[in-house]
Amino acid sequence: MKRRSAIKLSLGSIGLCLSGVTFSTLISSCNADNEEGWTPKVFNKNQMRTVKALVDIIIPRTGDVPGAVDALVHRYVDEAVSDYFSEEERTKFIQFVDQIDVNVKEGFSKPIYKLDAEKQNAFVQEWADSSDDYQPSGSDDGHSFLIFRDFVTHAFFTSEVGSTEVLNYDPVPGEYLPCTDLPENGASWSIRN
Amino acid sequence: MYFNSKGKEEVTYDAIVVGSGISGGWAAKELCEQGLKTLVLDRGRNIKHGDYPTAMLEPWEVPNRGRLTEAEWKDYEKQRRTGYTVNHYTKQYWPKDTEHPYNEIKPFDWIRSYQVGGRSLLWGRHSYRWSDLDFEANAKDGVAVDWPIRYADLAPWYDYVEEYAGISGEKLGLKHFPDGKFQPAMPLNCVEEHTKSKIAKAYSDRIVTVGRVAHITKPGGHLGRGTCQNRSRCMRGCPYGAYFSSNASTLPAADATGNMTLRPHSIVHSIIFDDETQKATGVRVIDAQTNETFEYYSKIVFLNASALNSASILLHSTSARFPDGMGNDSGELGHNVMDHHFQIGASGTHDGFQDKYFKGRRPTGTFVPRFRNVDKATKQKDFIRGYGYQGGGSRESWWRPAEAAKFGAAYKEELVAPGSWTMSLHGFGECLPYHENKMSLNYDKLDKWGLPTLDLDVEWKENELAMRKDMKNQAAEMLEVSGFKNVRPWENRCKPGLGIHEMGTARMGRNPKTSVLNKWNQIHAVKNVFVTDGACMTSAANQNPSLTYMALTARAANYAADALKKNEI
Numbered sequence: 199m200k201r202r203s204a205i206k207l208s209l210g211s212i213g214l215c216l217s218g219v220t221f222s223t224l225i226s227s228c229n230a231d232n233e234e235g236w237t238p239k240v241f242n243k244n245q246m247r248t249v250k251a252l253v254d255i256i257i258p259r260t261g262d263v264p265g266a267v268d269a270l271v272h273r274y275v276d277e278a279v280s281d282y283f284s285e286e287e288r289t290k291f292i293q294f295v296d297q298i299d300v301n302v303k304e305g306f307s308k309p310i311y312k313l314d315a316e317k318q319n320a321f322v323q324e325w326a327d328s329s330d331d332y333q334p335s336g337s338d339d340g341h342s343f344l345i346f347r348d349f350v351t352h353a354f355f356t357s358e359v360g361s362t363e364v365l366n367y368d369p370v371p372g373e374y375l376p377c378t379d380l381p382e383n384g385a386s387w388s389i390r391n
Numbered sequence: 392m393y394f395n396s397k398g399k400e401e402v403t404y405d406a407i408v409v410g411s412g413i414s415g416g417w418a419a420k421e422l423c424e425q426g427l428k429t430l431v432l433d434r435g436r437n438i439k440h441g442d443y444p445t446a447m448l449e450p451w452e453v454p455n456r457g458r459l460t461e462a463e464w465k466d467y468e469k470q471r472r473t474g475y476t477v478n479h480y481t482k483q484y485w486p487k488d489t490e491h492p493y494n495e496i497k498p499f500d501w502i503r504s505y506q507v508g509g510r511s512l513l514w515g516r517h518s519y520r521w522s523d524l525d526f527e528a529n530a531k532d533g534v535a536v537d538w539p540i541r542y543a544d545l546a547p548w549y550d551y552v553e554e555y556a557g558i559s560g561e562k563l564g565l566k567h568f569p570d571g572k573f574q575p576a577m578p579l580n581c582v583e584e585h586t587k588s589k590i591a592k593a594y595s596d597r598i599v600t601v602g603r604v605a606h607i608t609k610p611g612g613h614l615g616r617g618t619c620q621n622r623s624r625c626m627r628g629c630p631y632g633a634y635f636s637s638n639a640s641t642l643p644a645a646d647a648t649g650n651m652t653l654r655p656h657s658i659v660h661s662i663i664f665d666d667e668t669q670k671a672t673g674v675r676v677i678d679a680q681t682n683e684t685f686e687y688y689s690k691i692v693f694l695n696a697s698a699l700n701s702a703s704i705l706l707h708s709t710s711a712r713f714p715d716g717m718g719n720d721s722g723e724l725g726h727n728v729m730d731h732h733f734q735i736g737a738s739g740t741h742d743g744f745q746d747k748y749f750k751g752r753r754p755t756g757t758f759v760p761r762f763r764n765v766d767k768a769t770k771q772k773d774f775i776r777g778y779g780y781q782g783g784g785s786r787e788s789w790w791r792p793a794e795a796a797k798f799g800a801a802y803k804e805e806l807v808a809p810g811s812w813t814m815s816l817h818g819f820g821e822c823l824p825y826h827e828n829k830m831s832l833n834y835d836k837l838d839k840w841g842l843p844t845l846d847l848d849v850e851w852k853e854n855e856l857a858m859r860k861d862m863k864n865q866a867a868e869m870l871e872v873s874g875f876k877n878v879r880p881w882e883n884r885c886k887p888g889l890g891i892h893e894m895g896t897a898r899m900g901r902n903p904k905t906s907v908l909n910k911w912n913q914i915h916a917v918k919n920v921f922v923t924d925g926a927c928m929t930s931a932a933n934q935n936p937s938l939t940y941m942a943l944t945a946r947a948a949n950y951a952a953d954a955l956k957k958n959e960i
Contacts, residue, residue: 256798265803274456282455284462319799326796347798351806355789356450356457364807365789369449371751374621376580380748386788386809391623391752 236273239280240288244309245295249275251311252298255322256350269359271350278353294342298325361388399688404430404652405955407674407689409659409704412509413937414924415695416637417552417944419645422693425952428650430687431642432657434679434696435486435506440638443628445480453479465489472500473889476513480627484513494833496848500888501699507655508638509697510891511937513626516604516634516754517781518558519934520549524567524765529930532775535727535824536900538929539910542569548942556635556941557612559619560603568760574608576601577619581747582784582812583757589873596762596769597869602755602781605635605938614643623752634754656680658840661708662692662717662920669712670919670960677840691919691951691960695944698925699728699830702896703845705907705914705922706832718897718907718914725831727824727895728849729931734885735859736780737866738815739875748786748809756783759816759869761933763861774857778820778933780866786812814875818862821933823854824895828887849887892936894928912947919960923947 238246250272259265266272279291302310302321310318326343354360361367365388366381405427408418415431422429450456457479464471466487471477477485486505493501504510523542530537546569553572561576579587579601587599606619616639617631625634632639645651660675663686673688694701702725706716716724763769763777787810793802828850832843859882867880900906903915908927914920923944925936954960 257803258800260800260803263803263807278455282458282460284460287461322798323796326798341795344795351789351793353456355806358449358451361449361451368750369447369622371621374577374749374751374753376578376749376753377584378748378750380746380809385807386786387752388788389752390788390790391785 238273238276240292241276241279241295244299245292246272246276247311248295248299248302248309251318252322252346253350255318256347257354264359264363266350266354266360269354269357269364271353271357274353274357275349294346301325355388364388402686403673403688404428405689406430406691406693406951407432407687408693408695409674409701410434410509410695410697410924411507411637411642411653412504412695412697412924413511413514413637414940414944415509415693416511416641416645417941418693418695418921418923418948419637419651420641421945421948422952423645423648423650425949426648426650427691427952427955429645429652430689431645431651431653432659432674432676432687433505433507433509433653433655434658435504435509435655437507437653437655438512438628438638440632440636440643441630443630445483446624446627446630448480448627455479469493469500470502473502473891476502476626480624481513484626484628490839492836492838493845493847494836496846497850498886499847499849500886501845501847501893502888502891503697503700507653508636508642511636512628512638514636514891514937515935516606516625517758517935518553518556518560518571518603518605518938519758519779520569520571521545521932521934521939522567522569524761525930525932525934528776528932529824534775534930535826536898536902536905536929539899539901539906544910545939545942545946548946549938552938552941552945555613556605556640556938557607557616558603558938559606559608561600563598563600563760565598565760567765571603573603574606577604577606577608577753577755579757580749580753580784581744582741582786582814585741585743586757586784586814586870586873590759590869593872594762594869596765597759599757599759602758602783604755606754607633614640614647616640619754621751621753623754625754658842659696659704660684660842661704662694663688664708664710664712664717664917666710666712669917671717671917677842679840682840690955691921693944693948693951694920694922694926695924698893698896698928699845699847701922701924701926702830703832703843705897707843713916718917718920720903720916721905721907723826723898723905724907725896726826726829727898728828728830728847728887728893729822729824729895729928730849730887731819731890731892731931731933731935732822732851732855732859732885732887733817733819733890734883735862735866735881736782736815736817737863737870737878737880738813739870739878740811740813741784741875742811743874744812756781757816763858771861774854774861776821776823776854776858776933778818778858778862780816780818780862782815782817784812784814786810814870814873816866816869818859818866819890819933819935820855820858820862822851822887822931824898824930825852830896847888851885851887892925892931894925894931894936897922897926898929899927900929911950912943913951913960919951921947921951 257266406429411433470485559574562570619633656679708717759780761777789806897907899908
């Protein structure tokens with residue numbers, strides 16, 4: 199009896215995953231600035247557009263392979279900053295986004311989401327290569343680019359789109375095959391051992 | 392005051408088992424199957440097999456992708472010290488430190504689990520027999536006291552528990568690392584096979600094998616337990632029952648006899664001692680939810696509350712006969728705390744096998760059995776005893792560190808593709824029993840049930856620290872020899888307790904003046920009280936100890952049932 203209920207649990211989970219495919223197909227039709235029916239919890243409109251642009255630059259769509267915006271990573275960033283960050287972390291993060299905006303406008307006279315791809319990349323490259331002046335004073339958490347990039351990276355690869363459409367997803371492998379050829383799509387497994 | 396509203400008959404059993412983890416589950420199963428009406432007490436809530444709500448969840452289905460927030464972390468300040476135990480998927484299985492305090496005279500990471508099934512739901516599942524190299528070690532080295540048993544006493548019980556629990560592994564034919572009744576071994580991946588053959592060529596005394604783990608790999612497990620699905624999400628609870636836990640295995644078996652009464656939320660206050668008969672007559676219990684107190688009576692008591700908690704109950708069971716705690720004539724109760732020291736080893740990367748990959752997440756890695764101080768040829772001048780290596784090979788994925796300034800399409804493509812093959816060797820070393828490594832009860836700091844908290848005063852000493860140097864050096868050397876690049880010896884913070892193998896607080900021995908338990912795990916002076924969890928261990932060896940707890944428990948429980956039938960206890 200106990201075993202049967204366990205199997206039911208597993209089928210239920212697979213059902214969820216299948217329905218997720220439809221969901222992700224829907225959301226991948228979101229274009230760059232269409233956020234209809236969704237309101238950020240913590241960012242104002244300018245901050246949200248800035249975050250979304252950064253997320254897109256760091257992990258873009260490549261051909262048919264979804265990127266971070268397709269995976270709604272920008273929405274997750276908003277949710278995490280709103281619901282899971284401490285008050286102090288939240289304040290720092292919002293200051294960081296505003297500082298990015300100020301620095302972009304200083305260099306290019308426009309917000310980052312209105313720049314063309316070349317200028318966006320130039321800005322982020324400069325940020326990545328810089329000694330870090332985007333952090334609120336007194337912070338010693340490391341380079342803001344690395345913190346932000348790694349946050350986005352984790353969010354992307356642990357999203358449903360990242361896990362199941364970009365990487366190879368295998369929730370119940372059944373057997374362990376110790377030495378196989380590489381998968382045709384050349385991608386890694388998504389679930390960490 | 393303790394009183395029961397029910398009649399004494401209703402609260403009287405043949406046996407009481409305190410705790411339902413790895414060893415308590417076995418005590419329950421064996422005693423019930425021997426026909427004894429058995430009350431199983433656990434201080435935590437009940438968890439029925441299959442009731443694992445996070446088992447199938449993915450990161451995008453849970454808050455914050457499974458990461459705990461700073462506010463959540465605050466409740467688990469000590470339980471989180473392992474770095475791998477507490478997360479969104481498992482936090483329901485760990486006690487909040489804020490509710491279950493203890494006191495660190497010296498740093499000690501006491502990682503507990505208070506629920507039916509205890510840490511059997513969360514354990515590492517590595518299962519290795521001890522040998523006479525281990526059972527004779529104290530006598531040969533003149534350390535502490537001699538074990539009152541030898542491998543021959545335990546070998547048939549290892550057979551028995553292995554067959555039932557389901558241990559997968561490879562036979563090696565080593566006398567100091569005995570083979571068992573194994574289910575088919577899990578296979579090694581290509582980089583591990585490579586390492587195995589290189590090590591075999593380079594060393595006459597070292598073997599790389601696959602970890603022997605308590606996972607069913609052959610259909611037909613007892614009680615419908617299924618085979619391992621290679622999900623490697625074991626710590627969330629296994630819906631297939633593929634790894635051994637009390638919840639999936641021994642408790643359902645005990646329940647099937649009709650002889651078991653399971654009472655969760657039952658904190659044992661103390662064991663009741665009767666001066667006239669010089670025996671225990673039962674236990675005093677505090678209901679963890681209502682704070683009501685009860686007494687339960689029985690002919691025998693099995694203590695399986697985990698090493699520190701079992702000793703705590705005994706120390707708290709004072710009487711005119713035992714003013715310093717039940718069975719503490721020797722003064723050794725609560726002393727000789729041991730654990731394994733680890734968090735040290737080496738890792739490296741391999742340039743080869745770039746066109747090879749794997750499928751599935753095998754829930755074990757490689758194991759290198761002890762090769763130091765095994766015989767004259769392997770005798771070390773800086774330390775006695777030895778260590779083994781866990782570890783394994785794998786191929787990196789998106790979680791690997793990327794180049795600092797990278798982003799964009801190239802960054803994404805790099806992380807999506809499999810990275811380098813890596814191999815790690817992670818030492819687990821033996822810790823000696825030292826009388827001064829001890830726990831004691833603190834009556835100035837009571838917990839929320841009015842019970843004393845524990846003061847833990849334990850440290851690694853010279854032998855452990857000398858062994859660690861060798862553990863690190865040999866790991867690096869073995870990886871170099873096997874052709875790995877970027878070989879990095881490493882060492883992390885490792886304080887006692889972190890190995891989650893607490894042992895030794897009520898040791899077995901031949902002499903009542905220097906030990907707490909006899910060769911049948913009975914308290915020398917209270918023959919109807921048995922302690923068969925980690926508390927009973929006279930030395931620690933270097934192997935993961937749970938399989939030995941299982942074998943000792945099954946042996947003691949069958950002895951107890953038999954002795955009871957013969958009116959000997």
